[in-house]
Amino acid sequence: MTQHHETDTTPGHAGIDIGGTKIAALIVDESGAIRARGTVPAPAREGGSAMADAAARLVEGLAREAAVRLRSAGVGAAGVIDHQTGSIRAASATFVDWAGFPLGHELSARLEVPVGVENDVNAFLLGEAAAAGIRDDVLGVMLGTGVGGAVIIDGELRRGPHGAAGEIGHTPGYSDLVCTCGQIGHLETLASGTSIGLRYAERSGRHVGGSREVAVLAREGDADACAVFHAAGRALGRACASAATLLDLPRAIVGGGVAHAWELLRPGIDDALRTDAPVSGIPLHILPARLGGDAVALGAIETARSLALAAAS
Numbered sequence: 001m002t003q004h005h006e007t008d009t010t011p012g013h014a015g016i017d018i019g020g021t022k023i024a025a026l027i028v029d030e031s032g033a034i035r036a037r038g039t040v041p042a043p044a045r046e047g048g049s050a051m052a053d054a055a056a057r058l059v060e061g062l063a064r065e066a067a068v069r070l071r072s073a074g075v076g077a078a079g080v081i082d083h084q085t086g087s088i089r090a091a092s093a094t095f096v097d098w099a100g101f102p103l104g105h106e107l108s109a110r111l112e113v114p115v116g117v118e119n120d121v122n123a124f125l126l127g128e129a130a131a132a133g134i135r136d137d138v139l140g141v142m143l144g145t146g147v148g149g150a151v152i153i154d155g156e157l158r159r160g161p162h163g164a165a166g167e168i169g170h171t172p173g174y175s176d177l178v179c180t181c182g183q184i185g186h187l188e189t190l191a192s193g194t195s196i197g198l199r200y201a202e203r204s205g206r207h208v209g210g211s212r213e214v215a216v217l218a219r220e221g222d223a224d225a226c227a228v229f230h231a232a233g234r235a236l237g238r239a240c241a242s243a244a245t246l247l248d249l250p251r252a253i254v255g256g257g258v259a260h261a262w263e264l265l266r267p268g269i270d271d272a273l274r275t276d277a278p279v280s281g282i283p284l285h286i287l288p289a290r291l292g293g294d295a296v297a298l299g300a301i302e303t304a305r306s307l308a309l310a311a312a313s
């Protein structure tokens with residue numbers, strides 16, 4: 001038997017999740033089965049080229065390991081993305097030289113395949129919706145360091161003319177607290193992992209960390225920790241109800257690190273759905289994400305596969 005011959009490889013696609021601290025990638029074959037996955041630290045402070053180099057090296061190594069011949073790659077990245085060009089329009093200050101970086105073009109030059117770039121929360125929702133078999137309408141909310149959102153309507157991502165649709169984390173009216181963006185009362189002030197840690201510290205006088213640490217205390221029966229998660233769940237439920245009322249959305253999928261404490265969020269969500277359910281009377285289902293850390297990369301592959309199909313036709 002000849003090993004590692006060209007005919008021994010199978011066609012496939014790469015999905016890449018570029019965050020501020022790490023880059024994660026997956027390789028799937030044409031059936032969608034995951035053949036390899038890996039993670040490297042993100043050199044976010046070294047600039048866009050260093051990030052593209054690190055992502056390309058990771059993907060090339062994984063494709064070799066999986067004996068997959070790449071046909072396309074998709075990227076989910078933080079920031080406002082120009083979906084047409086694959087460039088980053090705007091990004092947080094933790095990413096040096098990232099705003100304006102032509103990520104799609106640079107990765108395509110390194111990997112020699114078409115590359116699609118999508119906002120990470122959009123990619124998360126594409127991945128989760130595909131896994132759940134949802135082909136119509138769904139809201140996605142990502143409760144991480146911040147709070148992100150995305151909307152699929154009629155099976156298509158609603159990006160908006162500036163790529164900024166779905167930013168549910170920065171909608172107002174949930175508190176009188178200052179948000180990370182400088183404005184007052186946004187959903188993010190109650191429901192992000194960072195905020196859950198801050199709100200617990202204000203109530204209890206104890207700084208224990210972020211949502212993960214507060215969740216441990218809540219499960220031990222700490223009343224302040226339970227109250228902080230209840231407030232987060234209630235704000236999340238109200239935000240989902242607002243979006244559902246406006247757009248006639250039957251369901252929302254909630255992911256990110258905070259959603260791992262689903263049983264702690266659920267009572268607040270249910271409370272909000274009792275008092276603030278969409279007046280249409282149509283039930284709103286608010287569900288936890290199911291793909292865990294793979295959602296962004298798998299959703300990016302959805303983008304990549306449609307590019308490969310377009311290139312082949």
Ligand SMILES: [Zn+2]
Pocket residue numbers: 169170171179180181182183186188
């Ligand atoms: Zn804000």
